[in-house]
Amino acid sequence: MEKRAPEGGRRPPAQASDVPLDAHLHTELSPDSAVPLELYCAQAAERGVREIAITDHLDFMPGAPAYAYASYQRRERDVRAAAERWAGRVTIRFGVELTYESRYEDAIREHLRTHSYDYSIGSVHAMSDGPYDRSRAASFVAGKSLAEATAPYFAEVAAAIQSGLFDTIGHLDMIKRYLIRWWPAADYAAIPEVYEPLLVALVESGAALEVNASGLRHPTGEMYPGPWVVARFRELGGRRVTVGSDSHLPSCFAFGIEEACEIVAAAGFDRLTLQRAVDRGDLVLPERFRR
Numbered sequence: 018m019e020k021r022a023p024e025g026g027r028r029p030p031a032q033a034s035d036v037p038l039d040a041h042l043h044t045e046l047s048p049d050s051a052v053p054l055e056l057y058c059a060q061a062a063e064r065g066v067r068e069i070a071i072t073d074h075l076d077f078m079p080g081a082p083a084y085a086y087a088s089y090q091r092r093e094r095d096v097r098a099a100a101e102r103w104a105g106r107v108t109i110r111f112g113v114e115l116t117y118e119s120r121y122e123d124a125i126r127e128h129l130r131t132h133s134y135d136y137s138i139g140s141v142h143a144m145s146d147g148p149y150d151r152s153r154a155a156s157f158v159a160g161k162s163l164a165e166a167t168a169p170y171f172a173e174v175a176a177a178i179q180s181g182l183f184d185t186i187g188h189l190d191m192i193k194r195y196l197i198r199w200w201p202a203a204d205y206a207a208i209p210e211v212y213e214p215l216l217v218a219l220v221e222s223g224a225a226l227e228v229n230a231s232g233l234r235h236p237t238g239e240m241y242p243g244p245w246v247v248a249r250f251r252e253l254g255g256r257r258v259t260v261g262s263d264s265h266l267p268s269c270f271a272f273g274i275e276e277a278c279e280i281v282a283a284a285g286f287d288r289l290t291l292q293r294a295v296d297r298g299d300l301v302l303p304e305r306f307r308r
C-alpha cells in the first residue's frame with residue numbers, strides 16, 4: 018500500500034539526496050553502532066551527499082561506553098584511509114563527538130590539544146550517574162517545572178559553549194528526548210528564556226549550532242533544536258549552522274537532512290558550515306531551499 022502523505026501533503030521524513038552535508042555519523046567504532054564506515058561512504062556517493070563527517074563517540078567518564086572503545090589511532094587511520102579511497106567522489110572528514118561534562122573539561126581540552134581532528138562536536142548526554150539516567154529521572158523531575166527539570170542539562174550545554182573547545186554544539190536540547198515521558202517537545206517553546214542565553218553565548222563563541230535530525234526518529238518528533246530555536250539563533254546574529262543525521266544505522270544515513278536544510282533555510286541561512294572559523298562557499302544550500 019502506498020504511504021499517504023501526512024496532512025498538508027508533506028512527505029514523511031526519509032533519507033535525503035542531493036544535500037551538501039551530513040556532519041554527524043556513527044560507525045562501528047562507536048559502542049552503539051555497527052555500521053561499517055564504507056557503507057556510509059557508498060550511500061553518500063549514491064545519494065549525492067557531497068561531504069560527510071564521521072563523528073564516533075568519545076567519553077571521558079571512566080567506565081562510560083565510549084571511554085576507551087576505539088583508539089584514536091584506529092579511528093584516524095580508518096577514516097583517513099576512506100577519505101583517500103573516496104577522494105573526488107565524497108569528501109570525508111575525520112570528526113569526533115565528545116561527550117562534554119564540565120567535571121572532565123581539563124581532560125577534554127588536553128585530548129583536543131594533543132589529537133588532530135577535522136571537526137569536533139561537543140555534546141551533553143545523560144550519564145549513568147546523572148539526574149537523567151533512567152533509574153533516577155522520575156524522582157528527579159517530580160514536582161519540578163520544565164525549566165527546573167532541564168536546568169542541569171542546559172547548565173552543562175552553557176559550559177560546553179563557554180569552553181570554546183568545539184566546532185559545534187551537538188543536539189542542543191536532546192533533553193527533550195530524556196524527558197519525553199513528562200513533557201512533549203512542543204512545551205519547550207514556553208521556556209524561551211532558557212534558550213536565549215545559550216543562543217547569545219553560541220553567537221559570541223563562534224561555534225556552530227547543529228540542527229540534529231535524530232529527533233525525527235525519536236518519540237520527540239522534532240529536531241534538536243526545533244525550528245523556532247534556529248530562527249531565534251539567526252535573529253540574534255547567529256551565522257554558523259550545520260546539519261547532522263546522528264545516524265547509528267545504515268537506514269539512518271542522511272535521514273531528515275532535507276527537513277534540517279529546510280529549517281535552516283527558513284531561518285534565513287543560505288549555507289552550512291563545518292569547521293569553526295572556516296568560511297566556505299561550497300556548502301551552499303541547493304537551489305530548491307533558497308528563499
Ligand SMILES: [Zn+2]
Pocket residue numbers: 114140142187188
Ligand atoms: Zn550525541
Ligand SMILES: [Zn+2]
Pocket residue numbers: 041043114263
Ligand atoms: Zn551522535
